[in-house]
Amino acid sequence: MSGYLLAGAVIGGACVVELAARALWRVVVPRRRRMFIDYLLTGRAGELAEEDRELSRPSLMRYRGHPFTAFEPDPDFVAAGGVRIHNNCSFRDSVDYTREYVDSFDLRVYLAGGSTVYDTCVDDNAQTFAALLQDELTRRTGRRVKVFNAGVGNFTSFQSFTRLAAWADFLRPHVVVVYQGINDITPFLYTDVPPKGVRPDLAHSIRPLCVAEVRDRLPRSARWSGLVRLFAALAVSDEDFNIRFHTLGGSHKVHHIGDDTQFALDHIAQRIDYGIIRSHYENIVALCRFRDIPALFLTERLMEGGEWYRPFLDRINDIVRELDRHEGCHVLDFDRLFPADAENFVDAMHFSARGNESRAGFVGAHLAGLFTAGKEAATCSQD
Template identity: 20%
Template structure:
């Protein structure tokens, strides 16, 4: 065996180990994510570089070999140090992409194009990854409620104290004359697959007696964007690959997410999307397998019910309200931004699709004897509730709190 080949084999040993561990840990049907693709590109560059040093820069091959293995040793020592010294740090207890990082504190000016909210939004999360007040001891709480959902639960750009979850805690405590704690586990873009991950993996779920889930809009969004499979794989296989379980990788992910929320605080994203919808082709019929989308939604809701029953949680579903309806005024249509790669569906079609999702929920809850608050039927479709297609302003949050607190009061009493 030539010296060049020996150098090359020694240099490629880490690559062989990586490939072996990768295929051992990868689940069936896994779709590569950006981190996976970046590592694949880095591996290709390394293989080419190793070949160059082994055959073209033979005099420096041994130096490159030493640098390679010293780098690996340093990374291993760093990983061990993180586990030993920072294993209990909340920054490293990264539950999944379905929850915010803990202890966030941000504020921003809100665009004037969003009606019914404060000029400045304050966004904070506590040590439990929730957009809620800090809590140290659940034994002091009489009633604990965890609210799970997407951006309509998260409630940007409504400031902390005016979200419907914060108002619910205040109103229900007064109605019941008890100490009520409401945790807001909402995060923009999360859908029923995400909610299942929270119910399965959230370490603080054990402290909550009631689970309230407002969902549907982001499941519909996966149909409109035709990315259900991609997003489901990302949610379900988060941290399954061996290197995604490393503390160092989790630390870098946590630091990357530490200073921003999924949706921009000030709502400027919505301004751009409104312009995109305005210039898009108008769609008057549904494209894609909508029946498949509804079947997926049905299955995920059934899974959620099963998980809650296994964990002995009291579950309440809420149907998703939207501004969409037939014969919308031009003023209200100007608030919309939902669009697809094909174009923009009419408000009538969007309303029909959302109604179908909500009807799936109502049907399942009736069959399985699960509490369901038909929030979509309880709210008016106007500016007193919404600032865009589906998101609630201050007044809308207050209305939801009034309705839900009364509903929960009856169930708890």
């Protein structure tokens, strides 16, 4: 009988410990970490609460691995309010793309870039730059317009080129708009290879997203044991939440420059190859020219300030300005023409709601002018 009592006491004690661990899980472990570990264990982000908006913006929970671009938006990601903001093709859109849907539009615009196109700081798809630009062009042209938001946070021009190469013949855009710049600096910062180790395909820095590498740190028993899950919270760090740490190489030093901006300046200056960056832009131009798709490149605008990386961006903007020498390629010098008022930005580069409305009107007016000129040219050629 004493054996049964002992076994019962052990089981009872284990249940008490487990219940206590489950209670501590919600009290001691920050919500952000609980959300992330649940994602690692289940493979699903789950529905986010309103207070999770800020936490999910740079999170790898938004993304999944991709064999050629390293990562892409995850179609299964659910944003705050239970809203699905990525479609079946991993574009930022609430509507899935089918052949019939794509062909139903009179004017199709492919918008490529990084987080400032994807609009990381905007939670509602209807308030993104792409959606507002679509509304602006619809109003100005009187046509049925679709703007495909092909932006992906952290994407370089090389990744944007790769994505465009894959989707151009399915989406068949009438114009490609590219807004890149700052992200083309990052492969030359987030790397420890010597200057001679820099590669044109950026493989010295960019690596495929593999969530399994983080998931494997967690014991399998964490799926059902609150106690194990509590200790598993110690196996992940704040870095693990951010997509950058999983898709860009480099040591702790290059990822945490802090106030040591001189180190970053020297590190990039020793490695950056503007010829490689120019090649990636010109590949986009060549792809568009081969398919007779006009391309519009925008120089990148920063809010007024002394950002340490501005000299590198200035050089990249100069590369973009030179692209209009190619037939069928247009450049809108957004950097020089768009107001850099603080009200238009939420930080040095990302746009506020007001900024998105302003740039949609600004770019929309320019695009509408191109469409009108193109239509008139076509009419003249027919005559």
